[in-house]
Amino acid sequence: MTQLTGTPKRRVAILISGRGSNMKSLVEAARAPNYPAEVAMVVSNRPDALGLEWAKAQGLPTLAMDHTHYEDRAHFDCQLSSVLQSAKIELVALAGFMRLLTESFVAAWHDKLINIHPSLLPAFKGLNTHQRALDAGVRVSGCTVHFVRTEMDVGPIIQQAAVPVLPSDSAEDLAARVLAAEHKIYPSALALVASGQAVVDGDQVRSTPQVNQQQTLFSPPLQ
């Protein structure tokens, strides 16, 4: 981690809708003294989200914004944006936040809004990714952290992880293998963004870390 002593940590809000296991991985990573971001707030659009309880128990500032109480998407997003601005949030991490965001929200948080998706984008955007990966017969799947653009599951890619798909996999088996990888790349990708090592250049991310060019995942293994 490249956080320099004395460099202020970037204030991050995590948006969730459910279980919040990715949120948990971000919160736990951010406890490291040299992590370049701090989790300043957790917001859920579902008051009964399991992750919200966990965040509360950690002593984090939490907010339930029940989307059903808002007239429409625009009103909800407008209120969400002003809450984040009042809390002096610098980066927003979507972690299983299962709501489409309006164009004006995405524009207001341009290059400050990131998302994790359980596939190797641009393959399998949208829902039900693991069953669709199995149906397509792919031998490798994975997860992606990317900057958010208005179009769903589109935006400059920050980091990806690939996992093998086994012939015996159910959608649940594959989801569990991908989720374990999600928990590793989300903290890593957020650190790249918060430390300024992942910078958007056009529609791609320029990032500085070294990549091991010899690392190839063969699935099935070479014979």
Ligand code: GAR
């Ligand atoms: C994760 O697998 C995440 O990638 C996915 O929802 C799950 C949330 O789990 N997000 C999407 O599909 C967004 N398009 P979590 O609440 O345990 O982090």
